[in-house]
Structures are given as C-alpha cells and as structure tokens.
Amino acid sequence: xxxxxxxxxxxxxxxxxxxxxxxxxxxxxxxxxxxxxxxxxxxxxxxxxxxxxxxxxxxxxxxxxxxxxxxxxxxxxxxxxxxxxxxxxxxxxxxxxxxxxxxxxxxxxxxxxxxxxxxxxxxxxxxxxxxxxxxxxxxxxxxxxxxxxxxxxxxxxxxxxxxxxxxxxxxxxxxxxxxxxxxxxxxxxxxxxxxxxxxxxxxxxxxxxxxxxxxxxxxxxxxxxxxxxxxxxxxxxxxxxxxxxxxxxxxxxxxxxxxxxxxxxxxxxxxxxxxxxxxxxxxxxxxxxxxxxxxxxxxxxxxxxxxxxxxxxxxxxxxxxxxxxxxxxxxxxxxxxxxxxxxxxxxxxxxxxxxxxxxxxxxxxxxxxxxxxxxxxxxxxxxxxxxxxxxxxxxxxxxxxxxxxxxxxxxxxxxxxxxxxxxxxxxxxxxxxxxxxxxxxx
Numbered sequence: 001x002x003x004x005x006x007x008x009x010x011x012x013x014x015x016x017x018x019x020x021x022x023x024x025x026x027x028x029x030x031x032x033x034x035x036x037x038x039x040x041x042x043x044x045x046x047x048x049x050x051x052x053x054x055x056x057x058x059x060x061x062x063x064x065x066x067x068x069x070x071x072x073x074x075x076x077x078x079x080x081x082x083x084x085x086x087x088x089x090x091x092x093x094x095x096x097x098x099x100x101x102x103x104x105x106x107x108x109x110x111x112x113x114x115x116x117x118x119x120x121x122x123x124x125x126x127x128x129x130x131x132x133x134x135x136x137x138x139x140x141x142x143x144x145x146x147x148x149x150x151x152x153x154x155x156x157x158x159x160x161x162x163x164x165x166x167x168x169x170x171x172x173x174x175x176x177x178x179x180x181x182x183x184x185x186x187x188x189x190x191x192x193x194x195x196x197x198x199x200x201x202x203x204x205x206x207x208x209x210x211x212x213x214x215x216x217x218x219x220x221x222x223x224x225x226x227x228x229x230x231x232x233x234x235x236x237x238x239x240x241x242x243x244x245x246x247x248x249x250x251x252x253x254x255x256x257x258x259x260x261x262x263x264x265x266x267x268x269x270x271x272x273x274x275x276x277x278x279x280x281x282x283x284x285x286x287x288x289x290x291x292x293x294x295x296x297x298x299x300x301x302x303x304x305x306x307x308x309x310x311x312x313x314x315x316x317x318x319x320x321x322x323x324x325x326x327x328x329x330x331x332x333x334x335x336x337x338x339x340x341x342x343x344x345x346x347x348x349x350x351x352x353x354x355x356x357x358x359x360x361x362x363x364x365x366x367x368x369x370x371x372x373x374x375x376x377x378x379x380x381x382x383x384x385x386x387x388x389x390x391x392x393x394x395x396x397x398x399x400x401x402x403x404x405x406x407x408x409x410x411x412x413x414x415x416x417x418x419x420x421x422x423x424x425x426x427x428x429x430x431x432x433x434x435x436x437x438x439x440x441x442x
Contacts, residue, residue: 007080011072018064023050033084059308062268067236073198074238077176081149089147099362100328100371105143106152106344107334109136109161111407115182117217129336129407133164135354139334140172142358153179154344156336159202162190169197178203180242184221186228191235203240203271204228208252209261215248226265233266240269245296246286247275254299259307269310272300276345276387277419280409287423290430297381297434318375318383319438327370328362339405342370346386346393348402348413365400381431381438388431390417390424 010028014021026046029036036042048056063071082103090101111129131139140151158165158179169177176199183204194200207213210222232239241262245253252258253272262270274293277284288296297316304311318324325331326343333341338354340361341347351364361367373392375383382388385396396402397413404410 007076008072011075015064015068015072018061019052022060026050055304055306055308059268059310062308065236066238067195070195070198070237073173074176074201077149077174077199081174082176085149086147093146097359097363099359099367100330101146101362102148102328102331104150104152104331105139105148105334106154106331107131107136107139108155108336109153109158109164110156111336112160113155113157113182114160114184115157115217115221117182130161131334131336131338133167135338136164136168137171139353139358140168140175144172144175146358149175151175151177152331153177153181154333155180157182157185159185159190162193165200166193166197169200173197173199175199176201180205182217182221182225183228184224186231188231191231191237194232194237195235201238201240202228202232203242203269204267205242205244207244207246208249208255208258212249212252216244216246229265229267238268239266240271241267243270243272244275245272245288245292247288247292248286250288250292250295254295256303259303259309263307263309267309269312272296272311272313272316274315274387278345278347278411278416279406280411280415284419284423287420290427293427294430294434315383315387316381318380319435321380323375323377323380323383324370324385327374328367329371329374332362332367335405335407337405337407340364341405342366345384347405347411348393348397349405350400350402366396366402369396369400379431379435381435382428386417387420388424388427390421393417 010025014025026049030042030046045056048054049060051057086101086103093101109131143149143151153165159181162185165177165179169175178201181202181204183202183206186202186204204225205217206222206225207216213222213225214220229239243253274288274296275286277287293316296313300311300313300316303309321330326333326346328342333344333346334353335341335347338352339349340351340353340356341349348366350366351361353361356364370385373385373396376385376389376392377383385392394413394417404412
C-alpha cells in the first residue's frame with residue numbers, strides 16, 4: 001500500500017511539470033526503489049534522461065502526449081505491480097517452489113487469424129483452438145499469486161478474440177496486457193475500448209515499408225496498419241511495433257527512414273525478431289543470413305543512440321539479459337490448446353494448463369531442463385538452444401519426453417534441428433567476432 005501511495009504521488013508530481021520534475025523523480029527512485037542503487041543500467045538511463053537533447057529524454061517526455069488516465073494506469077501496473085511486486089516476491093517463491101518465476105506470460109487466446117502470412121505457422125491452423133475466458137482468467141489469477149502482472153497475447157490473431165481480451169482487462173485492472181497483432185482489426189470502436197479499460201497496449205506486426213510488409217502479409221495490409229497507427233495516435237493511445245527480419249526485408253527494416261517512420265507514427269517501442277522456420281511446411285529460405293543478422297545488430301544499436309524509440313532485439317540483445325529468457329526464466333508460452341511451451345518459437349511440451357496448475361507447469365521436466373542449461377552459451381549473442389546451439393534443444397526434448405505441439409503436422413525435433421543447422425554454423429563465427437568486440441568495449 002505504501003509503494004502504491006508513493007508511486008501515485010510521484011505520478012502526480014510529474015504531471016504537474018514533467019520537464020521540471022523528471023530529474024527529481026529520478027533522484028527519488030535512486031534513493032528509495034529497491035535494487036536501483038546497485039544497478040549500473042539505472043545510471044545510464046538517468047544520464048540520458050537528464051540530457052534534454054538526447055533521444056531518451058525525448059522518448060520519456062513523449063509519454064506525456066498520451067491520454068492521462070491511460071498513462072497513469074500503465075505506469076502503476078508496469079512499474080509498481082509488474083516490476084516491484086514481482087521482484088519482491090520472486091526470490092521467496094523460487095526458493096519455495098524450486099523453479100523460476102517468470103516476469104511475463106505469453107498466451108494465445110485463439111489459433112484463428114484473418115491473414116495468411118508467408119512462413120507463419122498460425123496460417124495453417126485456422127480457427128480450431130481457443131483458450132476460453134475461464135482458462136485465461138485462471139492463468140492471470142494464478143500468475144498474480146506469483147507476482148506476475150504483465151501478460152502478452154499472440155496467436156493466431158489475438159484480436160479475433162478481442163471480446164475475451166477486453167473482458168480480461170476489465171477483470172484485472174491491476175495488470176498490463178500487451179498484444180502482438182497484425183493491426184488490421186484496430187478501428188475507432190476498439191480505440192474507444194482501449195481508452196475505457198486503460199490497461200491494453202497493441203504491438204503491431206510490420207515487416208518494413210509497403211512492399212516488404214505486403215510481401216508476407218498480403219496486399220493492402222500495410223495501408224491498414226498505417227490507418228490503425230493513425231487511429232491510436234489520434235486517440236493518444238500507446239502502441240509499439242513487432243518486426244520480423246528475414247532474408248527479404250533487411251534493407252527496409254534496418255533503414256533510418258523506417259525508424260523515423262515508426263517515430264512519426266507514434267510508436268513508443270519496437271521489438272525485433274529473426275525469422276524462425278517453425279512448422280513442417282515452413283521454409284528456411286527466409287532465414288536471415290549471418291551478414292544480415294549482423295546488419296540488424298549494428299543498425300538497432302546505432303539508432304538507439306539517436307531515435308526516441310525503445311528497441312529490443314530478441315536474439316541480438318542476449319548480452320543484456322544473460323542469454324535465453326525462455327523456459328520460465330523470464331517468460332513462457334501457452335498456446336491456444338493450453339500446451340505450456342518454453343518459448344513461442346519452441347513448439348514442444350509435456351504439460352497442459354487445462355490439466356495442471358501454473359506452478360506445476362513451471363516445475364515440468366522440460367522447464368527444469370531449460371533452467372538447468374541456461375545460459376546455453378557463454379557468448380550471449382548465441383542464446384537460443386535451437387537456432388544458435390545445435391543439439392541443445394534435442395537433448396532437452398528427448399530427456400523430458402516432450403512432444404511436438406504443432407496442431408497440424410507434428411514436427412520431429414531432430415528434423416527441425418537439421419533444418420536450422422547450417423544457419424547456426426554460419427552465424428557462429430560472426431557472433432564470436434561481435435561478442436569479442438563487445439567485451440573489449442566494456
């Protein structure tokens with residue numbers, strides 16, 4: 001309660017004069033928030049946030065362009081509940097249950113989608129599987145008991161199930177819900193619903209500019225995405241972008257013009273993922289080549305210094321989170337069938353949330369194998385047990401007797417490993433070179 005009062009007072013203080021009081025709020029955080037004094041990352045953030053000419057100051061200041069009630073809800077739910085509450089509970093619960101307690105849970109309300117994107121496993125599933133409201137609600141309730149207040153949605157297209165999602169937002173106003181979405185179902189009415197519930201943020205999938213996006217997602221998709229972003233910006237609502245880089249769109253995604261476009265549209269953050277050939281019918285031809293993955297590595301780091309946009313590179317930022325974050329270490333994935341998987345890109349499991357508690361899932365054999373093996377490489381630019389460390393996923397799947405959760409055509413883990421083997425071998429020398437350089441520059 002005291003934390004809640006303190007955070008709300010700081011918010012009120014900031015609202016009165018952000019330019020004047022942001023430095024004072026950072027001083028307050030340094031003095032009173034647990035663990036901040038010992039975290040070198042905080043001081044880098046503080047240094048950038050105090051420089052009015054820096055891109056980080058501009059990004060922080062842009063938060064005050066958002067709807068006031070939405071902004072305050074997100075700050076409380078993310079920092080107070082999502083970070084402080086989780087950080088306080090996590091060590092005790094890990095000791096009690098003998099497993100990791102993740103920061104967030106990614107779940108699929110439905111396997112249905114209104115698009116059929118090239119290389120996406122969900123395109124083959126159809127609207128066959130769904131997590132009903134009672135199951136979603138149970139997951140969140142169990143998660144909150146563990147200090148988990150941040151939830152992500154993927155699919156399928158989550159907004160196919162928008163009524164369930166909005167109902168969940170209403171039932172848990174103390175949580176933050178973030179959804180990966182193709183953006184084509186966002187309209188004026190949905191924006192008004194976001195203003196009403198206040199705790200939902202869309203992360204819109206976009207592959208670059210029009211030709212790159214429509215190549216994978218279908219003609220006209222990019223224009224619908226732009227319309228959705230304009231609606232969200234006009235309603236002063238927060239949103240981000242999800243960007244999958246492939247062998248076909250690297251030049252578009254890595255361009256300064258693309259980053260400028262995201263900022264202009266009003267995006268506050270962008271998550272970057274490298275293409276994974278998941279599913280027996282998926283092709284490895286779209287996988288980024290080593291020189292392309294390296295290009296994204298440099299582009300994202302360079303633009304972090306100049307663009308008011310918070311960016312995360314799911315693979316290339318492994319050094320900041322000490323390798324793989326899956327398997328319950330920081331997150332897990334629950335598909336539309338209820339299968340609890342270590343990662344959104346690892347479709348193997350030996351336990352189901354409809355039959356087992358969340359804790360039992362975190363204690364499952366496959367999750368134990370993950371947590372015992374992390375990090376899978378001392379070079380955190382090779383974090384993934386599938387894409388970067390050949391054989392590691394095979395070992396864990398076979399040892400835990402996990403099964404393929406692919407809903408159309410189960411994929412043997414040995415076949416999947418063989419499909420990405422060349423990519424892993426080819427990336428390794430580049431990753432070693434980049435890692436050596438990054439360690440020298442510390």
